[in-house]
Amino acid sequence: MLKNTLFFEKTSLEKIDAYARRINDEQENGDVGYYHLHKMGATLIEESVEFISQKTYVKKIILVGMGGSSCGVKALKDLLFDEKDNDRELLILDNTSSHSVSKILKQIKLEESLFIITSKTGSTVEVISLFKLIIAYFNLNLNELHKYFVFITDENSNLHKEGENLRIKCFFIPQNVGGRFSVLSAAGIVPLCFCGYNVKALLDGAEACFEDFFSHKNDVILQKAYHYCTHKNANINVLFSYSDAFKGFNEWYIQLIAESLGKKQGYKRLGLTPIALIGARDQHSFLQLIMDGPKNKTITFLKIKDSQKAPFIPDIHFKFLDSLSNGVNLHELLNAQCDATMHALCAENLSVDVIELERLDAWHCGYLMYYYELFTSACGLMLGINTYDQPGVEVGKLILKNLLRK
Amino acid sequence: MLKNTLFFEKTSLEKIDAYARRINDEQENGDVGYYHLHKMGATLIEESVEFISQKTYVKKIILVGMGGSSCGVKALKDLLFDEKDNDRELLILDNTSSHSVSKILKQIKLEESLFIITSKTGSTVEVISLFKLIIAYFNLNLNELHKYFVFITDENSNLHKEGENLRIKCFFIPQNVGGRFSVLSAAGIVPLCFCGYNVKALLDGAEACFEDFFSHKNDVILQKAYHYCTHKNANINVLFSYSDAFKGFNEWYIQLIAESLGKKQGYKRLGLTPIALIGARDQHSFLQLIMDGPKNKTITFLKIKDSQKAPFIPDIHFKFLDSLSNGVNLHELLNAQCDATMHALCAENLSVDVIELERLDAWHCGYLMYYYELFTSACGLMLGINTYDQPGVEVGKLILKNLLRK
Numbered sequence: 092m093l094k095n096t097l098f099f100e101k102t103s104l105e106k107i108d109a110y111a112r113r114i115n116d117e118q119e120n121g122d123v124g125y126y127h128l129h130k131m132g133a134t135l136i137e138e139s140v141e142f143i144s145q146k147t148y149v150k151k152i153i154l155v156g157m158g159g160s161s162c163g164v165k166a167l168k169d170l171l172f173d174e175k176d177n178d179r180e181l182l183i184l185d186n187t188s189s190h191s192v193s194k195i196l197k198q199i200k201l202e203e204s205l206f207i208i209t210s211k212t213g214s215t216v217e218v219i220s221l222f223k224l225i226i227a228y229f230n231l232n233l234n235e236l237h238k239y240f241v242f243i244t245d246e247n248s249n250l251h252k253e254g255e256n257l258r259i260k261c262f263f264i265p266q267n268v269g270g271r272f273s274v275l276s277a278a279g280i281v282p283l284c285f286c287g288y289n290v291k292a293l294l295d296g297a298e299a300c301f302e303d304f305f306s307h308k309n310d311v312i313l314q315k316a317y318h319y320c321t322h323k324n325a326n327i328n329v330l331f332s333y334s335d336a337f338k339g340f341n342e343w344y345i346q347l348i349a350e351s352l353g354k355k356q357g358y359k360r361l362g363l364t365p366i367a368l369i370g371a372r373d374q375h376s377f378l379q380l381i382m383d384g385p386k387n388k389t390i391t392f393l394k395i396k397d398s399q400k401a402p403f404i405p406d407i408h409f410k411f412l413d414s415l416s417n418g419v420n421l422h423e424l425l426n427a428q429c430d431a432t433m434h435a436l437c438a439e440n441l442s443v444d445v446i447e448l449e450r451l452d453a454w455h456c457g458y459l460m461y462y463y464e465l466f467t468s469a470c471g472l473m474l475g476i477n478t479y480d481q482p483g484v485e486v487g488k489l490i491l492k493n494l495l496r497k
Numbered sequence: 498m499l500k501n502t503l504f505f506e507k508t509s510l511e512k513i514d515a516y517a518r519r520i521n522d523e524q525e526n527g528d529v530g531y532y533h534l535h536k537m538g539a540t541l542i543e544e545s546v547e548f549i550s551q552k553t554y555v556k557k558i559i560l561v562g563m564g565g566s567s568c569g570v571k572a573l574k575d576l577l578f579d580e581k582d583n584d585r586e587l588l589i590l591d592n593t594s595s596h597s598v599s600k601i602l603k604q605i606k607l608e609e610s611l612f613i614i615t616s617k618t619g620s621t622v623e624v625i626s627l628f629k630l631i632i633a634y635f636n637l638n639l640n641e642l643h644k645y646f647v648f649i650t651d652e653n654s655n656l657h658k659e660g661e662n663l664r665i666k667c668f669f670i671p672q673n674v675g676g677r678f679s680v681l682s683a684a685g686i687v688p689l690c691f692c693g694y695n696v697k698a699l700l701d702g703a704e705a706c707f708e709d710f711f712s713h714k715n716d717v718i719l720q721k722a723y724h725y726c727t728h729k730n731a732n733i734n735v736l737f738s739y740s741d742a743f744k745g746f747n748e749w750y751i752q753l754i755a756e757s758l759g760k761k762q763g764y765k766r767l768g769l770t771p772i773a774l775i776g777a778r779d780q781h782s783f784l785q786l787i788m789d790g791p792k793n794k795t796i797t798f799l800k801i802k803d804s805q806k807a808p809f810i811p812d813i814h815f816k817f818l819d820s821l822s823n824g825v826n827l828h829e830l831l832n833a834q835c836d837a838t839m840h841a842l843c844a845e846n847l848s849v850d851v852i853e854l855e856r857l858d859a860w861h862c863g864y865l866m867y868y869y870e871l872f873t874s875a876c877g878l879m880l881g882i883n884t885y886d887q888p889g890v891e892v893g894k895l896i897l898k899n900l901l902r903k
């Protein structure tokens with residue numbers, strides 16, 4: 092189970108109910124596709140498993156994708172590090188940074204590799220450029236590309252058309268599912284299936300969150316969203332995640348919140364500013380600013396209850412060094428650091444909540460990601476903006492095109 | 498050279514001069530030690546080289562340290578990935594996260610390893626706990642620890658005393674150099690020397706920045722600090738770094754700004770909130786919020802001019818895919834994306850500046866890190882706070898001690 096405890100005052104049920112109805116309408120009317128992805132996974136899993144079962148020689152899957160086309164997969168790769176049922180390695184190319192590109196290409200042997208090119212629009216300049224670089228690096232002939240590549244894109248996009256032209260297998264992202272909400276669509280399911288992650292449990296976790304929210308009317312997400320959207324002085328939202336396994340998830344969270352909620356509304360500029368930290372590490376970095384700096388931040392602590400796999404700090408006594416942590420389980424030390432920081436911030440009267448996962452597995456990850464998607468939709472409704480577009484980044488793309496034409 | 502161009506209005510020289518005098522006083526009076534580290538490196542380099550030259554069997558250096566004890570080294574490891582003159586691998590343990598700990602320990606063979614335990618105070622609970630875990634993992638006898646460990650700490654700290662007790666070699670961080678300003682002290686120099694990085698060039702770069710600022714009176718740092726500290730509506734400072742090589746540097750920047758400048762001053766709470774992004778990747782994530790969200794952010798673009806080592810995007814023409822980036826050098830594409838984003842943000846009237854490094858080498862990294870240290874000191878003076886302490890994190894440490902005692 093996922094337990095979310097709010098350490099700030101809840102609002103009246105009446106206010107919350109109005110938003111509960113609106114998000115329910117949004118979910119039911121079908122314009123926003125991500126709400127229902129967990130119900131559509133079975134066919135996709137079957138199709139992915141069938142495809143990859145014919146490619147037993149593949150040892151490395153290289154995913155090429157920007158933003159929503161890779162963020163969710165990267166998050167789950169980090170989270171589910173010891174929960175795979177095959178030993179295919181997943182590598183991710185998510186930038187046009189030349190040193191990462193060459194570092195990844197150097198460790199690949201063509202004959203054991205499968206490249207996934209993901210672009211929802213089918214025209215992302217970084218992705219198309221990297222696709223061409225890979226072709227040239229391995230000196231591939233265009234009529235053999237179908238052996239090494241898979242495309243994931245919208246139906247009828249240019250990438251889909253090119254895929255048909257080149258006889259490359261295409262998987263489709265539903266038109267009404269935005270990139271940053273696409274982790275449970277083909278964008279996430281296909282690469283995760285290929286690499287042996289438990290995608291079924293991931294979708295089940297998402298479904299459990301859907302049920303808790305829409306059927307069992309658990310209002311914790313709405314309460315939190317309402318608090319975030321009405322406390323305008325605290326418009327920086329810190330996610331303090333206690334485990335290195337959350338590194339990719341932190342990036343996914345930042346994309347989801349920043350790109351969904353940073354919007355113009357007439358002359359007004361709205362948005363919540365997400366910041367994501369890793370504990371205990373960042374207690375030695377950002378924490379001082381939260382404690383003593385401007386009170387413009389809310390803080391969510393994210394932790395994992397289960398400590399079974401962690402070692403115990405041995406009972407070694409030194410003449411001059413502290414023995415306070417002797418005999419403590421390393422993961423319990425981490426959680427104690429989380430609790431201590433949480434208490435310290437509560438004492439400063441900051442808005443704090445804690446999300447505790449029972450353990451780190453695909454089911455809990457599915458629940459957690461769906462939780463944050465719902466949370467984002469709720470904030471969007473409360474701010475009165477379009478949560479699902481990203482008009483602000485188009486200007487830069489046009490300027491880039493002009494620069495490249497020169 | 499490092500070129501910093503400000504795209505916002507400069508302030509009068511008179512105002513700037515007052516702060517120039519104060520920072521000059523601070524530098525000259527000697528209470529703040531980091532200002533002069535670049536002049537003290539020669540002996541330290543000699544001592545480090547002599548020590549490691551007796552340990553030719555060492556193939557992996559494992560640095561254990563939190564916050565300032567590892568951040569700077571991690572930054573330089575990422576930045577100088579292809580600029581080492583030996584093939585010793587540097588691994589960093591900077592968290593009590595059990596999966597990272599076991600992942601790193603699993604890849605180590607004791608007989609070819611040297612562990613560096615860094616703690617300025619000599620009593621960091623995470624570091625002492627990890628030290629004990631390593632001892633137990635390799636089943637070490639206390640009287641053989643001196644073969645495998647080196648300590649870096651303040652003189653007369655408990656870690657130093659224990660080092661003497663166990664005959665472990667100790668290197669010292671000057672008392673008047675704070676953890677987050679310690680990258681050019683033993684905390685950085687020793688591990689970097691051991692692994693064959695060009696530490697001499699790093700210190701020379703820092704010295705060049707010192708000279709530009711204090712001798713040649715280049716006022717760009719003061720102008721930028723003044724703008725940041727007086728535009729209180731824009732108290733979120735985004736560093737948008739265009740290359741994956743800046744990942745560790747981004748974390749170092751966040752620690753430096755957040756922990757130095759987030760301070761109480763009587764009843765007032767002051768501070769700048771640092772956010773660090775990687776381009777072009779985060780154009781698909783955080784950029785939308787900067788473009789359309791609240792105008793509470795300044796943006797610094799950080800880029801590398803030299804594109805010599807990057808491949809060219811091949812001139813492959815597809816029926817349905819764009820050819821606009823064909824023939825473009827991959828690093829030049831990245832820089833064009835940086836320029837396009839910069840122009841788009843300028844058009845929104847946001848405060849923008851650009852730092853361009855001529856190329857990525859130790860000299861430029863030394864210049865860049867010293868630039869940001871000076872910038873932080875200048876901001877601290879302008880905000881009227883103590884830049885060099887971190888009182889806010891002590892409460893959490895006390896609570897943790899109480900939790901562990903139970």
